[in-house]
Amino acid sequence: MFRASGAGPPIGQYILKVHGRCDLACDHCYVYQSVDQSWRDKPRSMSSPVLRAAARRVAEHAAARGLSRVRVVLHGGEPLLVGVERMRELLACLRSTIEPVAGLDLIMQTNAVRLDAPMCEVLKEHGVRVGVSLDGDREANDRHRRFANGDGSFDRVRAALALLRTPAYRELYAGLLCTIDLANDPELVYEALLAELPPRVDFLLPHATWQHPPPRPGDDPTPYATWLSAIHRRWLADRRPMRIRLFEALESTARGGPSGSEQLGADSVDLVVIETDGHYEQVDTIKTAYPGAPRTGLTVLTHPVDDVAVLAPVAARQTGIDGLSPTCRTCPVVTQCGGGLYAHRYRPGTGFDNPSVYCADLRVLIDRTNEENRMHAENGKPEDTGAVPTAVIHQIASGFGDAETIGWLAEQELAITRALLFAVVDQHGANAAWEILGNVEAMAPDAVREVLAHPYVRPWAVERLRGGGVSYLGALAAASAVRAGIPVEVEVEAVDGVVHLPEVGTVHLPIGATGPARLRFDGAALRLTRSGEEIVADLSRHAPTESWQPVRRVALADGWTVRIEDGDPARACHRWPLTGRLRDDEERDWRSALAEAWQLIRAEVPGYAPALRTALRTVVPLRADESGAQRASTARHAFGSVAAALAEPADLAVLLVHEFQHGKLGALLDLCDLFDLNSDARMMVGWRPDPRPVEGVLQGVYAHAAVADLHRVRLGRDEHAEQVYAKYHRWTVDAIDGLRATGGLTPLGEDFVDRLAATVQAWDS
Amino acid sequence: MKTVPAIMESLAEPLATIKAAPLKGIRAEQAARVVRRIVDNESLLRRLDVAAFNSAP
Ligand code: SF4
Numbered sequence: 001m002f003r004a005s006g007a008g009p010p011i012g013q014y015i016l017k018v019h020g021r022c023d024l025a026c027d028h029c030y031v032y033q034s035v036d037q038s039w040r041d042k043p044r045s046m047s048s049p050v051l052r053a054a055a056r057r058v059a060e061h062a063a064a065r066g067l068s069r070v071r072v073v074l075h076g077g078e079p080l081l082v083g084v085e086r087m088r089e090l091l092a093c094l095r096s097t098i099e100p101v102a103g104l105d106l107i108m109q110t111n112a113v114r115l116d117a118p119m120c121e122v123l124k125e126h127g128v129r130v131g132v133s134l135d136g137d138r139e140a141n142d143r144h145r146r147f148a149n150g151d152g153s154f155d156r157v158r159a160a161l162a163l164l165r166t167p168a169y170r171e172l173y174a175g176l177l178c179t180i181d182l183a184n185d186p187e188l189v190y191e192a193l194l195a196e197l198p199p200r201v202d203f204l205l206p207h208a209t210w211q212h213p214p215p216r217p218g219d220d221p222t223p224y225a226t227w228l229s230a231i232h233r234r235w236l237a238d239r240r241p242m243r244i245r246l247f248e249a250l251e252s253t254a255r256g257g258p259s260g261s262e263q264l265g266a267d268s269v270d271l272v273v274i275e276t277d278g279h280y281e282q283v284d285t286i287k288t289a290y291p292g293a294p295r296t297g298l299t300v301l302t303h304p305v306d307d308v309a310v311l312a313p314v315a316a317r318q319t320g321i322d323g324l325s326p327t328c329r330t331c332p333v334v335t336q337c338g339g340g341l342y343a344h345r346y347r348p349g350t351g352f353d354n355p356s357v358y359c360a361d362l363r364v365l366i367d368r369t370n371e372e373n374r375m376h377a378e379n380g381k382p383e384d385t386g387a388v389p390t391a392v393i394h395q396i397a398s399g400f401g402d403a404e405t406i407g408w409l410a411e412q413e414l415a416i417t418r419a420l421l422f423a424v425v426d427q428h429g430a431n432a433a434w435e436i437l438g439n440v441e442a443m444a445p446d447a448v449r450e451v452l453a454h455p456y457v458r459p460w461a462v463e464r465l466r467g468g469g470v471s472y473l474g475a476l477a478a479a480s481a482v483r484a485g486i487p488v489e490v491e492v493e494a495v496d497g498v499v500h501l502p503e504v505g506t507v508h509l510p511i512g513a514t515g516p517a518r519l520r521f522d523g524a525a526l527r528l529t530r531s532g533e534e535i536v537a538d539l540s541r542h543a544p545t546e547s548w549q550p551v552r553r554v555a556l557a558d559g560w561t562v563r564i565e566d567g568d569p570a571r572a573c574h575r576w577p578l579t580g581r582l583r584d585d586e587e588r589d590w591r592s593a594l595a596e597a598w599q600l601i602r603a604e605v606p607g608y609a610p611a612l613r614t615a616l617r618t619v620v621p622l623r624a625d626e627s628g629a630q631r632a633s634t635a636r637h638a639f640g641s642v643a644a645a646l647a648e649p650a651d652l653a654v655l656l657v658h659e660f661q662h663g664k665l666g667a668l669l670d671l672c673d674l675f676d677l678n679s680d681a682r683m684m685v686g687w688r689p690d691p692r693p694v695e696g697v698l699q700g701v702y703a704h705a706a707v708a709d710l711h712r713v714r715l716g717r718d719e720h721a722e723q724v725y726a727k728y729h730r731w732t733v734d735a736i737d738g739l740r741a742t743g744g745l746t747p748l749g750e751d752f753v754d755r756l757a758a759t760v761q762a763w764d765s
Numbered sequence: 766m767k768t769v770p771a772i773m774e775s776l777a778e779p780l781a782t783i784k785a786a787p788l789k790g791i792r793a794e795q796a797a798r799v800v801r802r803i804v805d806n807e808s809l810l811r812r813l814d815v816a817a818f819n820s821a822p
Contacts, residue, residue, distance in 0.1 A: 170805065197797040199807070239778050241794035248811060388775045415780040419799035422791040438789040448788070458803075465804045637803075670803060672775045677808040746810055748773065 008309025010065040013271035014058055015073045018090060019045045020276040022078040023113060025148045045082055050278040051090060053300040055097035061305035062102035069103035074128070077276075080114040084122055091126035107131060107174060111145065112160035113153050120169045129174035132161060134196065136178060136189030143181060161196045167427070167467035175200030175243070182215065182223050186230040193242070200243040203228065205263065210347035210357050225364035232369050236376045250369045253336040263341045264362075272308050274300055280308040327355045333366045388671050393748065396668050397755035399661070399705055400607045406614040409667045410453070413639040416670060417452050420461035425473070427465060433473040433490050437480060444484030451479045454502035455618050455641035456570035462637050463573075470495060472570065478519050479504045482526070482539065489520045492528075495569040499528060505550040506567030507535055508581065549581060554591050556598045560613040564590050565620045565641070574633040574643040579621040589646060590621065596649035597656060604713045608657050608706065615640050616660050630655065634662040650718070654710055661703040674698060674749030681744035686731035694744040698753075701735045704728045705760055712763055732760055774809045776802050 021044055046054075062070050072094060082090065091106065098104045106128040115130070123130060134157055135141040142152025164173040176198045178189065193201050205224060208214035220226055232247055249259040262271075273281040278299040298307055321334055328339040339345060340356025347354050356362060395405040425434050441448040451457075457476065463469040474492035479501035481488035492499050494517050499507040507528050509517075517530035526537040526548075537548035544550060552564040565571055566582045582590065602609050620643035622631050631645040632655040642659040644652065668674070675694040682691035687700060708728035714721035736757050739745060745753060779795040786792070801807040 170800075194794050197794055199801055239782055239795075240774075241779070241792070241798065243811070388777050411784065412777065412780050415784045416776070416799055416803055418788060419779070419783045419791060419796040420803065422788060422793075423796040423800045426793055426796065434789075438787065441788055462804050465800055671777055671780075673773065673808060673810040676810055677806065746773065 008306060008311070009270055010067055011061060011270050011272050011305050011309050012067055012069070013071045013073065014054075015075045015271060015273040016054060016094075017046065017076055017274065017276050018051075018074050018079045019077040019081040021081060022076060022111070023081060023147065025146060044276070045086070046090075046276045046278075048089075048093075050276070050300060051093055052097070053278060054274045055094050057300045057305050058094075059098045059101045061309075062098065064306070067102050069105060070098065071105040071107060072098070074106070074108040075273075076110075078111055078114070079108050080110050080112070080119060084118050087119065088122045088125075091122065091128065095126060105129075109133070109177065111153065111157065113156040115160035115163065117163065117169075120163060120172060123172055124169060128172065130164065130172045131174045131177055132157065132164070133177045133179070134161070134193065135181065136184050137192035140181065140184035140189050140192065143183065144179070158196070165197060165427075167465060173199060175202065177202050177204060179204045179206060180224065180227060181206065182217065182227055186227045187234060190231045190234055194238075198242055200245060202245040202261070203231075205341065205344070205358055205361075208344060208357050210345075210354060213357050222361045222364040224358060224361035225368065228365055229368045229372075232372060236372060247369065250336060250366060251373060253338075254370055254373070256335070259336075259338065264336065264338055272305065280305075325353045325355055327359075331355070331363075333363055336366050336370075337362045388668070393668070393672075393752065394755060396664055397752040399702070399709070399756060399759045401611045401664060403610045403614045406611045406664065409664065410615045410640065412671055413458075413667055414449065414453050417458045417461065420458060420465065421452065421473075421476075424461050424464045428471075431471075431473065433471075433477040436477040436488060436490055437473070440477065440480045440484050440486055440488075443486065444480075447484035448480045450483055451476055451502050453617065453640065454568075455638040456565070456568050456573075457502065458639070459573045459635060459637040460570040474519070475499065475501050478521065482521050485523060487521055487523050489518070491516055492519045493517070494530060498567055498569060500568040500570075502568065503551055504539075505537070505548060506581075507537065508547050508549060508567075509535070552582075552587060554594055556595055558598075558602060558609070558613060560598060560616075562594060562616060563618045564594075565618045571620045571638075571641070571643070573635040573638060574620065574622065576631050576633055576643065576645070577623040578643075579623050582621060586621075586646075590619075593646060593649050593652050594619065597652035600649060600653040601657060604653070605657065605706075605710050608660075611664060612656060612660055615663070616642060616656070618642075619644065619656075621646065632659050634659045634666070636666055639663050639667050654707060657710055658703045658707050661706045662699055665699055665702045669695070672748060673746050674752050675744050676746060679742070679744035681742040683735075683738045683742055685735050685738070686727075694739065694742055697735050697739055698749070701732055701739065701753075702756065704735075705732045705756060708732055708760070709763070729760070729763075736760070774811060776809065 058070055058072065061067070094106065095104060106126060108123065108128050109131045110133070112130070112132040133145070135143070135145055138152065138154040141154045141157065145153045145157075147153065163169055176193055176196060178193060178201060180203055206214055214224070216223055228246070231244075235241070235244060235247060245261055246263065249261045249264050253259050253264065275281055278301050280296045280298045280300065280303070296308055296311055321329060321338070324334065324339040325345070328334050328337070331337065337356075340358055340362055342352060344356040344358055345352045345354045389408070392405050392408055395401045401409075437448065457472070460469055460472045470493045472493070474490045478488055478490050478492060482501065482504045494509055494513050494515055497509045497511045497513045499509070499517060499519065501507075507526070509530065513530070515530075517528050520527045520529075524538065524540055526539060528535045535547045537545065539550075542550055549567055552566070553561055554564060555561050564582065564587065566579060572578060579586075601612065618641040620641060622633070622643050622645040624645045625631050630647055630651060633643045635641070635643070640663065642656055642663070644655045644659070646652075647655060675698060679694055681694055683697055685692050685697055685700060687704070692700070708725055711718070711721045711725035711728065715725060736753055739753050740750070776799065779798045782795050783791055783799070802809065
């Protein structure tokens with residue numbers, strides 16, 4: 001094998017064949033069914049010395065080339081065949097050797113038939129993400145993916161996927177890999193894949209070369225394009241419900257971006273395979289070309305990665321379009337297609353210097369998807385294409401937001417809560433309460449909306465989806481029915497001595513009472529039965545009793561109604577201690593402080609008032625700090641709520657404005673990325689002693705700008721205003737400069753920060 | 766392993782469908798997208814790997 005000149009390209013991806021055999025005998029597998037049969041001579045699994053050497057070679061190469069991240073794909077054969085104990089050792093070895101030098105992304109590609117909870121624990125411990133091979137519905141999958149005895153693998157794979165969807169292991173689930181077979185109905189395949197709720201799907205064209213072309217039954221000259229286009233159209237019509245790498249790659253390359261896939265595009269391919277015996281090889285799919293095609297003759301025991309990187313076949317895949325065949329170089333779609341998968345170009349005589357054997361299909365597929373994407377973008381409303389309205393972003397970025405903008409954000413937040421509620425039921429199973437909620441919604445949708453807009457429904461749902469929490473569904477169903485005036489009987493859950501019905505009120509039980517209770521509403525009175533005792537609340541009287549506290553609504557000037565929330569156990573997501581149930585005098589103090597604070601906000605900083613009036617629904621009383629310091633907090637998942645210790649009205653006004661800024665920005669951050677979530681950037685800020693991540697700084701800047709603004713207005717009227725203004729103004733301006741310098745903002749985030757900076761600058765004039 | 770930011774999505778797309786549906790008519794896959802974003806903090810800035818190996822991730 002001859003060498004190319006120079007040091008060769010840096011290699012960032014390693015396919016590690018940790019086990020050389022497979023427990024399925026799929027007849028389309030490129031490892032076992034292709035012309036290259038070298039697997040027969042390899043050891044069954046990778047030995048410890050080979051593994052250690054491989055890990056050292058990867059680390060050594062990353063250090064020498066200054067790679068900040070590398071990816072190791074555990075592959076086979078079937079990697080799960082190594083078993084739990086060996087898997088643990090293997091992962092520990094890879095991490096301890098590579099991570100001191102470079103970030104390590106660990107991925108496993110598996111048939112998943114052996115994936116069980118103990119294995120998932122090990123994979124979770126080491127942060128391995130799992131891609132599972134599934135070819136579609138039962139018929140499609142079991143057409144090829146069978147055990148040696150002929151049994152299909154579909155049920156075993158689905159059981160593994162169900163495990164990967166549980167809260168404990170959801171973080172492992174990377175996606176599905178589906179090999180195309182024209183005998184399968186594309187829509188049925190799409191639906192079967194979608195039913196597994198994969199974060200991501202990739203389609204693989206069957207292995208083929210010009211010497212062994214793919215089957216093309218029937219008259220259609222481009223049946224693979226036809227098959228994939230059917231899925232593309234359905235995917236667009238369904239609003240892209242899952243990520244499909246092939247289609248994302250085509251969208252990206254259509255705009256001149258990278259393809260992110262070996263199958264398409266002219267991205268340089270920086271990967272090397274390490275066999276079970278330690279040999280470096282070219283990627284496996286090249287096995288389909290000719291015997292020994294992937295061999296390099298080098299091993300991890302004797303050669304550094306650099307020696308593989310300079311080999312001509314590896315280097316040839318680095319040269320982009322210039323390295324393609326003359327036909328491809330003059331092809332109008334070459335920037336999107338890139339000549340297709342390297343292995344598919346092989347023809348005896350000319351080697352890989354040809355277009356793909358799928359050329360005709362690729363050409364048609366690319367033209368069609370481009371056209372379909374264009375039509376979808378033109379015909380859809382902005383929301384259909386996933387855009388957040390520009391006006392919303394601009395208004396929030398300015399620091400404010402009118403009623404329409406904030407109302408739009410609140411609608412999105414409600415939709416998020418509804419989706420999470422649905423997901424909770426999907427995860428834990430439907431029950432009578434879910435039925436009731438659906439029925440009430442059909443009769444009185446506004447009642448259900450009101451209840452689900454309660455800010456603490458989402459924190460509860462998030463906790464539930466992470467595997468904790470108790471059932472709140474009964475309470476949501478009961479509250480909705482009561483709001484709609486519909487008689488209901490349902491099981492509810494008491495938590496720490498209360499049963500809370502959002503937007504209705506709280507039943508107070510003996511302290512600490514926890515567990516199921518029965519709740520009945522006859523259209524006028526609520527009856528809660530627990531352990532043989534009954535508590536009755538006459539809702540028509542709107543009066544609190546020892547065991548019943550109606551929701552505490554505070555109607556303020558200018559149409560703002562806010563609730564003082566001292567009952568819902570789900571509010572315990574703020575980082576400060578909460579008060580218990582308020583006494584009458586405490587409620588009176590809160591009511592008057594809120595009324596005065598609101599009056600001040602309207603008079604001093606009316607620009608912030610529409611947002612509060614539209615979407616701040618709830619104030620949660622916190623226990624006062626013993627030293628008298630102010631306390632307030634916003635919980636990331638509780639849009640529409642602010643927690644605070646009671647303060648003087650002038651201070652409460654600042655706390656409400658400040659905290660609700662976090663709420664507005666949090667709601668926008670739910671919808672779009674203003675910063676790169678994968679960025680490790682940290683920066684120093686004036687208000688904290690430790691370096692902060694980009695999100696923390698962005699949140700700080702956004703809220704502090706409002707605090708500065710409020711004290712700017714108080715200059716001359718409040719003796720502390722000048723000092724406070726100067727401090728917050730400096731913090732804000734410095735942190736805006738710092739944010740711009742981190743490189744961690746997205747283009748949208750940069751625009752956002754520029755707009756906020758413009759607001760702050762305008763104060764100087 | 767190089768990744769490049771490629772496509773910016775927003776959650777507005779699945780939410781538009783969810784808003785229009787009754788609770789029981791929400792599609793599981795749309796809800797799953799929301800869960801990945803909100804509960805699992807998934808990035809909407811789609812980074813595409815530069816020529817990643819053909820495996821699902
Ligand atoms: S469509 Fe055919 S000719 Fe054009 S780049 Fe792809 S393989 Fe080459």
